[in-house]
Amino acid sequence: MLVENSANGSGVSTRPQGTGKRAHDDAPDTIAVFVRLSELEEGPEREALRDELVKAWLPMAHRIAGKFRNRGESLEDLRQVAALGLLKAIDRFEPERGAFESYAVPTITGEIKRHFRDRMWALRVPRRVQELRNKVRVARRELAQSAGSGTPTVAEIAEHAHLTEEEVATGMEALDSFTTLSLDAEVAGGDDGYSLADTLGAPDASYDTVVDREAAKEGLRQLPERERAILYMRFFEDMTQSSIADRLGISQMHVSRLISRSCGRVRDEVLGARTATARRGGGERPHPD
DSSP: OOOOTTEEEEEESOOOOSSSSOOOOOOOOHHHHHHHHHHOOOSHHHHHHHHHHHHHHHHHHEEEEETSSSSSHHHHHHHHHHHHHHHHHHHOOOOGGGHHHHHHHHHHHHHHHHHHHHHHHHSSOOOHHHHHHHHHHHHHHHHSTTOOSSOOOOHHHHHHHOOOOOHHHHHHHHHSSSSSTTTTEESSSSSSOEEEEGGGGGOOOHHHHHHHHHHOOOOOOOTTTHHHHHHHHTTTTTHHHHHHHHHTTTTTHHHHHHHHHHHHHHHHHHHHHHHHHHHHHOOOOOOOO
8 A cells, every 4th residue: 555654553644745844733644545545446445545534634624613713603513514625625636636735725614614604694695795794804803903993994994895885884784694683682771681572562452453444344334324323323332222222213122133234244244355355365266146
């Protein structure tokens, strides 16, 4: 096998790759392993070499993942994403094209950035807005780190990032879209404290009353004038059936029958209108009489 044995007994040498220059301590010399891997067909031996390469380069993947910590994602999850990027780099790497590290670093970094872009946004925003957010975040950090600088203004961020002030404003709004606030989160503003949910309104039962009244208007219009007058006296003037009977010169029993019949007609009119609306919405056509 074209693999040099290291002092720790593994099949990967800890010597730096190429000319002896080494960017990091976690860049082992594995070129011989990659050459051997490219020559093998799918099978147990190839899988064993692949696992060996993953183990050798995993510290580098973890180092890259560490650069993205404190951005709303746990380090353990970032390391898993970086490991996935490492697997892709190993499977796609061609030894004749140069050093593995030069290919693996952008592959792993790109995988982590895609993870943030596609899965970490609480609110889905366009790609262009996400890029503005990143530019604004970087510019704001760099300006804040400058000697003698306070909180950078929109104009300063725009000049530093080569953006318009409108683009900076869009990017700053996107910064707040990366995560959402729980409705149960406590809102500052008092000693007792209260949650965001406490500030939200509740359904108003009066809306149902308004809807019912509007729905009943057409049915009331179709009633005879005397029956409309009886319903008005009973439900709007709060008169008793006996009082209505005395005013109209009819029996209380007759008033009761008229009220029941009128309410039934209005109810049937409302239900019929709702049924017709539902049929039209569902694509049904009313049957001919």
